[in-house]
Each structure stands twice: as C-alpha cells, then as structure tokens.
Amino acid sequence: MNNDCFAMPPGVKWLPVDEAIYRIQSNLEPIGKTEEITLGEASGRVLAESISACRDNPAMSNSAVDGFGFSFASLSSKNELELEEGYIAPGIIPDEPVPMGKARRILTGAPLPKGVDTVQLKEFSKIQGNLLQFDYKPKKGANTRLAGEDITVGDLLFAKGHRIRTHDIATLVAAGIDTIKVHPRLRVGVLSTGNELLQAGSSSDPAKVFDANRPMILALIDKFGFTPVDLGMVRDNRKEVRAKLDEGASSCDLILTSGGASSGREDYISDLLTREGDLNFWRIAIKPGRPLALARWQSTVIFGLPGNPIAAFVCSLIFGYPAMQILSGQEWKPPVGFMIPAAFQKSKKAGRREYLRARSNKAGQVEVFGSEGSGLTTSLAWSEGLVELGDDIRQIEKGALVKYYPYSSFWT
C-alpha cells in the first residue's frame, strides 16, 4: 500500500459505485496467515490452498438399492436366476464372487462383488425356493453406482479462495478430505464516535442518541461469517481516540467506524486520521450514502461509514462486504441478484446508483418502502433486501424488471 492509496483520482468528482469497489479491492490484500482445521469447523472458511480429491467417490462400485446382484450377461430369457445364500452388506469388501447364472442379496451401499454388474429391486422380484424371478428385465448396470462416478482421485474440488458452504461439506468428506488449510477468520472491529452517543436504552434525555450502528454492524459481520470485535464508543477526546485506534489496529484486520470520521465534522478522529492515517473522503455516486471515508491506522484499514443507520447498513453491504471478501482471502464474487417486476414506479437522477429498501410480495413483484427518508429505521426493518437502480436509469415503470438483492445474498 502506498501512501496515497486512498486518494481520489485527480479530476474525478463523483466516483461510480463499481469503480469505488474496484479501487477498494485493488488496494487490499488477503491477510497472509493460514491455519489447518477439521471439516467440522469448515463451514464459512476460506481456502488458503486448492483442494483435490484423495479418494474416489464412490470408492467402490456399489448397490443403490436393496435387491439382488447378478451379472447381466447371465440373465436368462425368462429373467430367472438361482438365488445364493447370504447377503452382501455395506462396509465389507465381498470376497466371494457371484457365479454366472446366480444372484445374491445385496443391501443399499454394499460394494458389488466380482460377477455382479446389475442389481434388481426387491420389489420387482419373486422368490420360490432358490429360484429368483424378476417381473421385468432390468437394464445392464441398473441400480448400481460406479466407482468414481461422483469424484475421481486427483479431481480439483475447490480452488484456493473458495469459501466453504454447508453444501460443499459432503463433497469434501466423500473425497477423503479430513483437514483443510484456510485463512484465519477475518476480525472486523466496530467503533462508534460522537459525544452525543449513548449505549442503547441508557438515558431518558431526549437529546441523546442511542448508538444503533454498532450493534447492527456487529451483527452483520457475524452474519457475513467473520468475527465481530466490539471496540465500543469513543468521545471527542484526543487521547481516548488514539487509544481506541491502537486497540483496533492491534486486534482487527479491518475497522469500521461510524459517526465523526464520516461526516467531515471537526473532530479528533478526523483530525488524527488526517494527520497520521492517510484519511480521504470519497464522494461516491450512490444513494443512500454520504462520503465514504477511507484511512488506515498502522497497517489496518479503516472505513468511516455514514452515521445514519440506513446509509451505514447499505454501505456495509455495498463497500464493506467486497472489502472483507478480499481481506479474508476470498475470490470476489458479487452477490446474486434477481430480475423481478417492479410493483412501483419512480424517476431518478441519471449518473448515480440508488439502493431502495425493498421486499418481494406474494404476487412475485418487488415493493419499495413508501418514503425514502434516510432517518427511518423502520424502513430497514420493513425491508428484506435492496433494489439496485443502475447509474444510468432515469425512469422505472410498474412491471419493469428491476434487480433485487435479498439481504441473504450477502451471507450465502
């Protein structure tokens, strides 16, 4: 990182959102460390090296059902076979081959012995003494799973930078993996600044403002799958501010502040970061969102989020999440949005991107909150996601397809 890494490009007045995300990500690098963990802890962790299969899956060809195993070539035109004694169970390599013209009972998951390439279901078979007769002729290979049909030793399963999801775990287990090398879980600190702020519910003075951003953003970081670090609140006191920044820099990989540093108001945190922390205010062409402040303290990056809870929430998703992906070692994967018909109409200014608090309705359309008031916390609670209106859009008509991101797209 060079000294002016967070400077706005010369001559640029308003940075488009995509350009801002690109510039943030280009200035960040994954935290270098790695650790070895077992699969029981794997969900949500970021691979520090690519993973290849150690074992075929299935490891042996086996039966997909409870039934009778035999060689297809030896099945008579009457669909009859001689039934042998015993059965083939899962978990044990069968040592006795099944001779031509004979069949043996086999359970789901049991390896196919030599001489068996086809299994007929119990339900479609009749037994009289040791004579086995099928209701119909199965296809060759029916009801079997071939060794390696899912995974072959050496297959690349997941690339470095992939984040393990719950539905990846079965593949890892099946491929014989027991431990994986991952990046440490990202530690993200949250600090609120401002003399007017108080801990939730701690005063009846109506002039005081309760600190909503800190518990909200801490919960969001947890939802992202990172480790939230509560750095508390700090007043405009030079010594206290410096101590908090030192504490954050030594315990976190990224610090999110809200309040002072974001507003451009004269305060000690802005003052300190301007003189010693390479503070820059980015004017991003986004609504909602006041200037985003970027700085660093020692080597830890600091984002100064807007004090307004709605803008702070949106900026955490739109700018914080991509930053955390890179820092945590992940490959950058934008959240998945869906094109849904608008239940609303709206005009907007071209040249900036807008994120509207939204939710889908029973008719499969997307509704937006009635008022765009930036102070309405209840609009956040009402919403289930964001409609993204692209930079160049000027008009949305009812029924037009708009891009909708459920909030859960950010915590897959």
Place this chain on the structure above:
Amino acid sequence: MNNDCFAMPPGVKWLPVDEAIYRIQSNLEPIGKTEEITLGEASGRVLAESISACRDNPAMSNSAVDGFGFSFASLSSKNELELEEGYIAPGIIPDEPVPMGKARRILTGAPLPKGVDTVQLKEFSKIQGNLLQFDYKPKKGANTRLAGEDITVGDLLFAKGHRIRTHDIATLVAAGIDTIKVHPRLRVGVLSTGNELLQAGSSSDPAKVFDANRPMILALIDKFGFTPVDLGMVRDNRKEVRAKLDEGASSCDLILTSGGASSGREDYISDLLTREGDLNFWRIAIKPGRPLALARWQSTVIFGLPGNPIAAFVCSLIFGYPAMQILSGQEWKPPVGFMIPAAFQKSKKAGRREYLRARSNKAGQVEVFGSEGSGLTTSLAWSEGLVELGDDIRQIEKGALVKYYPYSSFWT
C-alpha cells in the same frame, strides 16, 4: 402430543409435501422457556413477547444537515436573515429560542430550538458580517426530521414469534429498547447410524463410507441460527443406541438422525424406536427423499433423514427447517422463492414434488445439474439453491418461469 401423532392418516399412500409440513408443524409446540438478553445478542433470536416502542424516534425534532435554523414565517422576501452567534450541537437540549428574523448555525442531528422549523443547507447560504442570505427559498420544514416521524412511543414494533434480523436492530435501539425476552436458542442434535460409517478421512478401506451427513447437517443448523449438538455416530448395538438416544433427548430439543432409521433396514435404532418411540415412516410425494421417519424418545422429537447426502440436505431444508421454526417459537414463514426463467427443459411425473439442484446463470436464468443421480455430492457443491417443481407439473419448457429458492432463503 398423543401417542399416534406421527401416524399417517388412514388410507393415504403418498403424503403431499405441503400436507406433510402442515402435519409436522401441527404436532409440534414451541419450547416453553424464555430468557432476557441484550440487543448485542439479539440477532437471530425469537421474541417470546411482542415489543412496543419506549421512546419516539427521533426523540426530538432535529436537523438532517449541517446548516442554519430559523422560523420559515420570518424569512424575508429577499431570503435574508440575521445570523446569531454560536451553534446548536447534537446531544444537548437547546435552551435559548431563536427569535423571529434570526438564524443560528445547527449541526446534523442537533435538536431544533424553539423558533426553528426549517433548516437551510450551508452550501446554499452566503454570510456577510451578520447578514445571512440564501441562494433560494427553502420549503417550510426543509431539512428537518420531526419528533416521532419514524417511531412513536407505544408503536408495536415486532410481534411475539418474530425472529430478529440484523436490519431490525436499529429500530430496537432507536425505540429505546435495551433488553428483550426471547426463547432459548434451539438445540438440535445430529446422530449418524450405521456400522459401515467412519469419521471423515479415517480409513483407506474402500468399503468404508465416511460420514458426510453429520458435519453437513451440523453446519446447516448453525447456518439456520440454531445450536448444533454433535451426537456422533452409533453402531448397531442396542445398549449404545439407547445411551445415545438418552443423551440426545436430555440435551436437545430435536434430534436428526441419518442412516439406519431412515432406510427401514433391520437395525437396533429402528427396532428400539418402533417399540418405544412411536416410530412412523411417512411416504411423502417428494423427490429426492426416501420415506421420512418420525419418532420421539422421551419427549424429544426425532426425524430420521435419508442416508443419502443430497436427500438428507433437501429434507433438512424442506421438513427440518419448518419444524425448527415452530420449536424455536417462530411464526412459520415459508422461505422466499423467485420466479426465474428455466435454462432447461424437463418432463416429470405428476403427483409428486421435485426439488432440483440449481443455480442462476449470468443470463438471469436458472440452470439445473446435468444428472439427477442421487449419489452425486458434487451436484450439491455445484448448486446454489433448489428449483421447486410443483406437484401437478408434468412438463417444463425452456424459458418458462420456475420457482427458485437460493439456499440462503433458508437462513435470512
């Protein structure tokens, strides 16, 4: 719960999915206990009582910007006012009213003093000596936020049974709430059964099967926001099975097993649950998904999931999740799906519901995995959600709208 609560209705051969979910939920009740927690722990917790606002938000009318506050009625036709000394800061109730014809500096969030109903932005104002002139006449009330415009004392914020999401937290804080009464986090045990099962990576014997379901389902429960309890693996040993069931019933609110009890194979767990646990196999008209087994041990409900990882994953989402919602005290909210154009075509049997491993592509369509093979763990890793094909659908053409559930719809 009566003794045959899990019996299939007489004469029913295949239970439709919706009917199965309804019957499961009707047989379950929220775990009764409650606890008091602070907002810092609120995310993902289920309200045990409705919450009403203790405080207006904003608590006082205040300025939305940095600017000049004045009485709109006193603004001259020249848009001029006399600028007073000093400024109004957030956090302090202003005691001196602003006289007619005068204006005072005011910062974002600062309460409006008596005599102020309108604020003009700094950027649109000129100062010469103590003469303040605006570039244009603002509207009455401009740039102010009125007391209570977001929340009024006594407003019902969230009903009993609501699950607190990250974006609800700002509303709780703003409404003066500091602690909430919630249900304890649901404890869900996961037990694997089967003699052939081994811990992931612990053997090179190709006949052995590594236990994929347990780590996968434990991770899924965590993703749902409940507390996963690892009950380990149990072999077909009567004493061991009984001990595990006792352990699970005393430490969990719900137990998910996979393996033995699901397959109808002769084993001790099925045997024990049949004799002492009201075991029933439900034939549900669903693919994938073998019969779902329902039982109880002491008073704890047990779901016997299919042994196959894909079917186990799907059944955990489709049947496990609605059960956990009810047990955890939540109001039942089906996951949110989206109607997306199909990138595939497919015929299916009427009379059963199918869930296809799917993901959305860059063209905004939904793709399904090439093979429906139930043993392919890699198809789960490939997918990002499920396409739901309704019970009566027989044919899907390319481009037709199909219902798509991103997996993240299950962990909003």
